[in-house]
Amino acid sequence: MEYIQLKGTSLTASRAAFGCMRLAELSVEQAKRQIEHAMELGINFFDHADIYGGGSCEEIFAKAVDMKPSVREKMILQSKCSIRDGYYDASAAYIRKAVDDILARLHTDYLDILLLHRPDALMDPGETAEALERLHEQGKVRYFGVSNYNVMQMELLQKYMKQPLVVNQLQISLAHTPLIDEGMAVNMDIDQSVLRTGGLLPYCQWKEINVQAWSPYQKGFFGGSFIGDLDEYGELNSLIDSLASKYGVSKTGIAAAWLFRHPVNMQVILGTMNEKHRQEGCEGLDVVLERKEWYDLYRAAGNIIP
Incomplete structure (x- = not known):
C-alpha cells in the first residue's frame, strides 16, 4: 500500500480508500471480514455518508470493528452530510444534528474529515461556515472538505471559513472524464472542451x-462498469487487456x-x-503507466487528443 500525507492535515492516509456505501447489504459478520481484508491490504481510510443505508452503514461499521479507542486510532474516518430525501440541506441546524448522529452511529467522539456531500443551492455560506467552525472548536471534526463542488462553490464557502477545505471528492474514471476533458481540448469547438467544472482539477492542485x-x-x-463492456468500450477494453498482460x-x-498516475495524487474510493x-484495485498502485499508455487509454475511451 502507498500512503500520502493529506495536504493541509496531519493525516497519513492510504491512497486506496474503503467506500462504505454498500455495507448495508452485509451482515455484521460479513462487514467485519470486508473491513479486516481492507486493513490487511493496508487501507486505513474509510469513507462514509449519513445517506448510505439511511445511516445503517455507519452502524454496521461500528459493530463490525467493535469500535473502541484502540481500534479508532488505527483508522481515518470520513463522513459526509447534506443529502436528504429528495433535496439538499447545508443549513447549520441540519449539519449539527447530522454530525451528532454520525458520531453516535460510529461510536466515536470525532470525525477526521467531514465533507458536504452535494452543493445546496439554498446554502447561506456564512451560516454553514459558522456551523463547521463550531464543530471544529468542539473537537467533533478535525478537518473539512466537500464533494461534487465546483471552483466557485468552494471559493464562496472558503471565504467565510477559517479552517481550510482540504478535500473534494469527485466522480472520475476512464469512462467519465469531464475533469480531464476541459483541460485537454482548450479553446476548441467540440463538446469535450466545454468548461463544466471551472478548471476544478488544476484548481485543486494549485490550492x-x-x-x-x-x-x-x-x-x-451509475451507468455500470466499463470494464468488460465490449459493446460500448471495446477498444478501451482491448487496450486494458494488453496493458494488464504487460504489467501482470x-x-x-x-x-x-x-x-493513480495523475499528478494530483488522488485517493481512489x-x-x-x-x-x-x-485487491485488484490496490494492485493499480504497483503500476506506473508510461505517459503514452496513459494518453492511449484516454483516447481509447472515446476522447479526442487534439
Missing part, C-alpha cells in the same frame, strides 16, 4: 486540495492505475464488497 475519486470503474452516472495485473488494476476486486 493543494486533496482529490478523491468516486465510482472509479463506472461509465456516466488485472483489468481493474489498470483502470485504477490510470487514476474502492466501494466494492468483493475482496478480489478490492
Whole structure:
C-alpha cells in the first residue's frame, strides 16, 4: 500500500480508500471480514455518508470493528452530510444534528474529515461556515472538505471559513472524464472542451486540495462498469487487456492505475464488497503507466487528443 500525507492535515492516509456505501447489504459478520481484508491490504481510510443505508452503514461499521479507542486510532474516518430525501440541506441546524448522529452511529467522539456531500443551492455560506467552525472548536471534526463542488462553490464557502477545505471528492474514471476533458481540448469547438467544472482539477492542485475519486470503474452516472463492456468500450477494453498482460495485473488494476498516475495524487474510493476486486484495485498502485499508455487509454475511451 502507498500512503500520502493529506495536504493541509496531519493525516497519513492510504491512497486506496474503503467506500462504505454498500455495507448495508452485509451482515455484521460479513462487514467485519470486508473491513479486516481492507486493513490487511493496508487501507486505513474509510469513507462514509449519513445517506448510505439511511445511516445503517455507519452502524454496521461500528459493530463490525467493535469500535473502541484502540481500534479508532488505527483508522481515518470520513463522513459526509447534506443529502436528504429528495433535496439538499447545508443549513447549520441540519449539519449539527447530522454530525451528532454520525458520531453516535460510529461510536466515536470525532470525525477526521467531514465533507458536504452535494452543493445546496439554498446554502447561506456564512451560516454553514459558522456551523463547521463550531464543530471544529468542539473537537467533533478535525478537518473539512466537500464533494461534487465546483471552483466557485468552494471559493464562496472558503471565504467565510477559517479552517481550510482540504478535500473534494469527485466522480472520475476512464469512462467519465469531464475533469480531464476541459483541460485537454482548450479553446476548441467540440463538446469535450466545454468548461463544466471551472478548471476544478488544476484548481485543486494549485490550492493543494486533496482529490478523491468516486465510482472509479463506472461509465456516466451509475451507468455500470466499463470494464468488460465490449459493446460500448471495446477498444478501451482491448487496450486494458494488453496493458494488464504487460504489467501482470488485472483489468481493474489498470483502470485504477490510470487514476493513480495523475499528478494530483488522488485517493481512489474502492466501494466494492468483493475482496478480489478490492485487491485488484490496490494492485493499480504497483503500476506506473508510461505517459503514452496513459494518453492511449484516454483516447481509447472515446476522447479526442487534439
